[in-house]
Amino acid sequence: MFESLTERLQGVFKKLARKGKLREQDVDEALREVRLALLEADVNYQVVKRFVGRVRERAVGVEVMKSLNPAQQVVKIVHGELTTMLGQPGRLDLSGPSPHTIMLVGLQGSGKTTTAAKLALHLRQEGQRPLLVATDTRRPAAMAQLEVLGRELEIPVYGEEGGSPVAICAQALERARKGAYSVAILDTQGRLHIDQKLMGELVEMKDRVSPDEVLLVADAMTGQDAVRLAQEFHQQVGLTGLILTKIDGDARGGAALSIRAVSGVPIKFLGTGEKPSALEAFHPDRLASRILGMGDILTLIERAEASFEEEEARRVEEKLRTATFDLEDFRQQLQQVKRMGPLSQLMEMIPGFASLSRQLPQEVTDQQMKKIEAIINSMTSEERRNPRIIGGSRKRRIARGSGTTIQEVNQLLGQFRQMQKLMKRLTFGRVDISSIFGT
Amino acid sequence: MFGKRVQQSLTRTRHSYFGRIRGLLARGEVNEALWQELEELLIQADVGVGTTVALIEALRERVDKEGLRQARAVREMLKDDLKRVVTFSESPRCREDGLWVILVVGVNGSGKTTSIAKLARYYQDKGRKVLLAAADTFRAAAIDQLKIWGQRLGVDVVAHQPGGDPGAVIYDAIEAGQARDAEVLIIDTAGRLHTKYNLMEELKKLRRVAAGRVPEAPQEVILVLDATTGQNALTQAKYFQEAVEVTGVFVAKLDGTAKGGIVFAIAKELGIPIQYVGTGERLEDLAEFDAEEFVEGLFAES
Numbered sequence: 001m002f003e004s005l006t007e008r009l010q011g012v013f014k015k016l017a018r019k020g021k022l023r024e025q026d027v028d029e030a031l032r033e034v035r036l037a038l039l040e041a042d043v044n045y046q047v048v049k050r051f052v053g054r055v056r057e058r059a060v061g062v063e064v065m066k067s068l069n070p071a072q073q074v075v076k077i078v079h080g081e082l083t084t085m086l087g088q089p090g091r092l093d094l095s096g097p098s099p100h101t102i103m104l105v106g107l108q109g110s111g112k113t114t115t116a117a118k119l120a121l122h123l124r125q126e127g128q129r130p131l132l133v134a135t136d137t138r139r140p141a142a143m144a145q146l147e148v149l150g151r152e153l154e155i156p157v158y159g160e161e162g163g164s165p166v167a168i169c170a171q172a173l174e175r176a177r178k179g180a181y182s183v184a185i186l187d188t189q190g191r192l193h194i195d196q197k198l199m200g201e202l203v204e205m206k207d208r209v210s211p212d213e214v215l216l217v218a219d220a221m222t223g224q225d226a227v228r229l230a231q232e233f234h235q236q237v238g239l240t241g242l243i244l245t246k247i248d249g250d251a252r253g254g255a256a257l258s259i260r261a262v263s264g265v266p267i268k269f270l271g272t273g274e275k276p277s278a279l280e281a282f283h284p285d286r287l288a289s290r291i292l293g294m295g296d297i298l299t300l301i302e303r304a305e306a307s308f309e310e311e312e313a314r315r316v317e318e319k320l321r322t323a324t325f326d327l328e329d330f331r332q333q334l335q336q337v338k339r340m341g342p343l344s345q346l347m348e349m350i351p352g353f354a355s356l357s358r359q360l361p362q363e364v365t366d367q368q369m370k371k372i373e374a375i376i377n378s379m380t381s382e383e384r385r386n387p388r389i390i391g392g393s394r395k396r397r398i399a400r401g402s403g404t405t406i407q408e409v410n411q412l413l414g415q416f417r418q419m420q421k422l423m424k425r426l427t428f429g430r431v432d433i434s435s436i437f438g439t
Numbered sequence: 440m441f442g443k444r445v446q447q448s449l450t451r452t453r454h455s456y457f458g459r460i461r462g463l464l465a466r467g468e469v470n471e472a473l474w475q476e477l478e479e480l481l482i483q484a485d486v487g488v489g490t491t492v493a494l495i496e497a498l499r500e501r502v503d504k505e506g507l508r509q510a511r512a513v514r515e516m517l518k519d520d521l522k523r524v525v526t527f528s529e530s531p532r533c534r535e536d537g538l539w540v541i542l543v544v545g546v547n548g549s550g551k552t553t554s555i556a557k558l559a560r561y562y563q564d565k566g567r568k569v570l571l572a573a574a575d576t577f578r579a580a581a582i583d584q585l586k587i588w589g590q591r592l593g594v595d596v597v598a599h600q601p602g603g604d605p606g607a608v609i610y611d612a613i614e615a616g617q618a619r620d621a622e623v624l625i626i627d628t629a630g631r632l633h634t635k636y637n638l639m640e641e642l643k644k645l646r647r648v649a650a651g652r653v654p655e656a657p658q659e660v661i662l663v664l665d666a667t668t669g670q671n672a673l674t675q676a677k678y679f680q681e682a683v684e685v686t687g688v689f690v691a692k693l694d695g696t697a698k699g700g701i702v703f704a705i706a707k708e709l710g711i712p713i714q715y716v717g718t719g720e721r722l723e724d725l726a727e728f729d730a731e732e733f734v735e736g737l738f739a740e741s
Contacts, residue, residue, distance in 0.1 A: 039482055041670070108548070108550065109547075111548055113579075140583070141581075142584075144580035145580035147580075148579035152579075192692075194695070221669060223669025223701065224482075224669060
């Protein structure tokens, strides 16, 4: 839906000189685009203003590096500044005597209960003995939800029907102490930051249990309101960190920057799916790319890893790295790629492919995929391993076998060669910035 | 009666950005600074960059053409334009004969189940016999949650085991609805991110299952959107519309936001009618969306 920032900046800079220092007027022109990109990513208006001011200071007069054009230079500065502003990933601070307590707070529907279960699983993997505590007595079946999740993970859940949440917390801590649990995770009821009564209750809970961590669970899709939300929760309850959920959607996640900017608390985790294991560390550089709509090859690779068998993924990654990925592998992956989502959307994540994917309606791309499969299926395994041997008569046979034309077979072979070239340009694990921003 | 509730749930919105727009356009003359500020305020209200720019361009054009100078005149024009954006021809209305099937969809945590309870109550108040279908067999305790609402409302809930096939639930629910002479069947589905290909395909299948039992079903497909969602709401609406032909939007948690501008972006860019708004935590906190009332509510004094 959105053009990537790089593409837009390329447009701005097309008219300008390619080398030399970044002039004030060029930077201002570019920053207009930056501003729009951030606003479209739901970064709060005031935060955008401050951010753009900072970038401007840094960018004016900067020498354009040899390997970059001015647009890339600006993007590099913006990306760097954004990464800095997003801050380093925070870790849970569970020093001090156990049992530790972690309190999860947030709006209705932000994903607190799911996150509580994920956090419990994560902590158990870290060698802790977690106890889940259900304190949401208000939402129908909220307690049952946590109990089901706890049962699946074989992590005990403490809860009581009725009774005040504050009292439940106190009893839960008692239970944690007696049961030699090392950490209690308190799932609280979702509440509006403007609901004085419920916010007061949260303060009371906090005073009662003095938690080690108070984590705001916020939906990555939150709009301009993120700032107020973070301010209120932070001022009233005192946050120690942020967990951004539903990041597996396609929201650009500008709310993270807003929340970080007004509260100053670190982002500690990202919720990346519905499974209990879908809790991940936060990488400021990746989130920065995402907010700027620059494509996110690393996320793409991670998604691929999640859909593929782990061992299989390692093999594929190795093949991609060494560019020995052949049509046989390609065919095997097609099925699995389908599991990752529509092709057009996957292409959005590949830098430079975003504009291409927008030109293709989704049905076309998926149709295309069927055709590609048919063509590859009509090849012998030798041809798949070594497409170079495919000459005229082989092409005719493949086209006939797959119900396509020779042109289409040619097209596929051409595209495959392109892809191999692209693969060679990407350094996995660490993104080579110039190749990503290159046109 | 509905009017008052909408007014109340818009209190925050009215007191923040739209209130400031009202103030900005209350007096003085039209100048560049005014346009700039208006743009800033609309964007901050989640109206979105595209819709904001389009709105302002149209206003500027008219102001120039008609030689208007007063900011007040701009305010009336803006109100009219906003109303036009969210005005739609009649959305499908529940008919008297046969089973009216409503499929409710949305991303995780948007407020589907609560909104369904409100819808059930809404139809009960109209004297309709309502049946609920618990087709969210995925999320832990989602079925329990719907059953509890059912008990509170005195409405039957058709449910299978957790992890069961949601299509089968719908099949049974329609059968039960017909057998028990229910008039309105509301189907709860599992929350899904619009980017999950397989889950969206599943939704298409659910639609087909319903159509297989009652030819014109589901007569309504309601997308529940969280009012605090930003620009991603647009993408959500677009994907859901493509998958299951959304007939209307239910804006949930309107009372929790100071913005609500996303309503305009969705209406303008996707042309999907806004049908209901959730205005609070209680069952009766539902209002039919009314363009006139909504926009007037945003700009009202106090």
